[in-house]
Amino acid sequence: MSHLLPLSRVARLVGQSRHALQEMIRSGALATFDGMVEFDELLRAFPDVKWDDDAELRRVNEIKEKAFAKRVLERALPDKEVLAARLTELGNDYAAAKALLAHYASVMAWLDEKIDEIEEEGSAETRHALHTVRAFLLRNLAEAPADAAQAQAAIAHERILRIMSAHVTIQPSGHEFFVEGNDTLLEAALRNGVSLNYGCSNGNCGDCKARLVSGEVKKVHAHDYVLKQAEKDRGVILLCSYAPVNDVVVEANVAGARDIPVQEITAKVKSVEVFNPHMAALHILAPRSQRLRFLGGQGVRLTVDGASGRYAIASCPCEDRHIEVQIPRREADVFAEALFTRLKANDSVAVEGPYGEFVLDEDSPRPVIFLAFGAGFAPIKSLVQHAMSLDLAESMDLHWLADVAGHYQDNLCRAWADALDNFAYVPHPPVDDLDAALRAIVTDYPDLHRFDVYAAGTAAQLERAEAAFTGAGLHRPRWFAGAIDA
Ligand code: FES
Numbered sequence: 001m002s003h004l005l006p007l008s009r010v011a012r013l014v015g016q017s018r019h020a021l022q023e024m025i026r027s028g029a030l031a032t033f034d035g036m037v038e039f040d041e042l043l044r045a046f047p048d049v050k051w052d053d054d055a056e057l058r059r060v061n062e063i064k065e066k067a068f069a070k071r072v073l074e075r076a077l078p079d080k081e082v083l084a085a086r087l088t089e090l091g092n093d094y095a096a097a098k099a100l101l102a103h104y105a106s107v108m109a110w111l112d113e114k115i116d117e118i119e120e121e122g123s124a125e126t127r128h129a130l131h132t133v134r135a136f137l138l139r140n141l142a143e144a145p146a147d148a149a150q151a152q153a154a155i156a157h158e159r160i161l162r163i164m165s166a167h168v169t170i171q172p173s174g175h176e177f178f179v180e181g182n183d184t185l186l187e188a189a190l191r192n193g194v195s196l197n198y199g200c201s202n203g204n205c206g207d208c209k210a211r212l213v214s215g216e217v218k219k220v221h222a223h224d225y226v227l228k229q230a231e232k233d234r235g236v237i238l239l240c241s242y243a244p245v246n247d248v249v250v251e252a253n254v255a256g257a258r259d260i261p262v263q264e265i266t267a268k269v270k271s272v273e274v275f276n277p278h279m280a281a282l283h284i285l286a287p288r289s290q291r292l293r294f295l296g297g298q299g300v301r302l303t304v305d306g307a308s309g310r311y312a313i314a315s316c317p318c319e320d321r322h323i324e325v326q327i328p329r330r331e332a333d334v335f336a337e338a339l340f341t342r343l344k345a346n347d348s349v350a351v352e353g354p355y356g357e358f359v360l361d362e363d364s365p366r367p368v369i370f371l372a373f374g375a376g377f378a379p380i381k382s383l384v385q386h387a388m389s390l391d392l393a394e395s396m397d398l399h400w401l402a403d404v405a406g407h408y409q410d411n412l413c414r415a416w417a418d419a420l421d422n423f424a425y426v427p428h429p430p431v432d433d434l435d436a437a438l439r440a441i442v443t444d445y446p447d448l449h450r451f452d453v454y455a456a457g458t459a460a461q462l463e464r465a466e467a468a469f470t471g472a473g474l475h476r477p478r479w480f481a482g483a484i485d486a
Pocket of ligand 1: 198199200202203205206208209225238239240241
């Protein structure tokens with residue numbers, strides 16, 4: 001049993017976060033080989049895991065599903081072609097294991113015969129030695145090892161996860177995610193917040209071309225775009241039409257803020273959520289054929305009946321067609337007025353964007369402090385959810401310095417803190433002395449040089465916060481600011 005498992009799969013098997021496992025690796029409690037974990041090591045490091053009882057994992061996932069408003073662990077079956085291929089692979093593994101066992105049995109029978117032959121002619125000493133060897137072999141073959149039941153349950157659990165999901169590694173970025181249910185590679189990437197290049201998402205444009213480096217995929221949706229033979233020979237596939245059969249490595253470009261073009265779509269209002277007289281959220285749904293490509297932290301221009309405004313997106317790019325925009329009620333903001341007074345479900349809204357470069361540095365593994373001033377919570381919420389879906393930061397601390405609208409999504413922030421062991425939420429009431437409040441926050445971080453800080457608020461608030469954080473040791477290039485009044 002020497003097969004190797006990627007860390008993300010181990011995290012799923014034992015119901016722990018990748019960060020908790022990375023901590024175990026750092027402390028020497030879990031050994032890895034080329035970043036992978038051997039099955040025997042898994043059993044050694046987690047002797048107490050109940051492999052046949054995933055109640056705890058399900059409980060944590062249910063909390064996460066509520067907190068992130070997205071699917072965490074899909075239980076739908078894969079596409080039938082993919083399922084058949086995965087079952088065939090499992091059958092082949094089983095046949096290979098059976099053939100190996102039959103081979104071992106024949107080797108044992110030969111050995112038994114040889115011992116018989118030698119025993120007849122050998123000296124008393126040789127006979128005694130052979131007797132001991134035979135007794136040892138028979139005893140050990142008859143008795144199952146002490147942890148056999150544990151190993152069997154772990155293998156069964158791992159096999160079920162392999163049938164239900166496949167692990168994907170994107171090169172050269174190193175992003176990892178699972179493809180679950182009947183998702184294509186593109187759908188799974190977007191669901192996990194990985195912004196791969198794509199256009200039509202239905203096999204027409206060729207923008208989602210990528211190269212399969214290893215593993216096996218199946219076409220699950222027909223595509224009109226024609227791949228040239230030379231491309232097929234190089235392993236080029238369309239991410240929107242293929243699903244992985246087993247764990248795959250794919251070479252594909254991950255888009256940054258500057259790579260995503262400004263798009264224009266007409267979305268439908270799903271609901272208007274008025275938190276209080278000062279703040280409301282507009283939930284809109286992009287058309288099935290035209291999702292809006294954006295990154296966490298970016299903004300859009302919204303227009304309805306000539307009333308227009310530019311606002312920060314408050315949802316994660318991983319949320320399929322759903323987009324949430326949070327809008328404070330401000331004088332002279334005609335779009336906000338329309339939102340608070342007359343917008344209703346099914347109304348059409350013109351959406352243009354995305355805009356802005358206040359996005360995550362996905363290459364940084366550093367711990368993160370999120371700093372939201374009032375309505376600056378909107379882009380911060382989007383960034384937090386994007387970071388969660390990418391499983392990005394070592395730890396995340398959210399400081400929300402409220403304004404007159406208060407902590408209007410306090411429960412959500414507390415749910416994140418409940419669901420994740422590496423997330424802390426610190427609400428701060430409205431303050432008169434902003435500099436004193438910032439000084440109090442930075443005092444809690446004597447090692448600020450290790451952190452990335454993402455802050456959103458008015459330009460004036462950001463200027464003072466930047467001075468406080470860099471003055472307390474934060475490296476200036478690790479300060480990321482998004483002005484909501486720009
Ligand atoms: S996104 Fe257009 S072909 Fe895949």
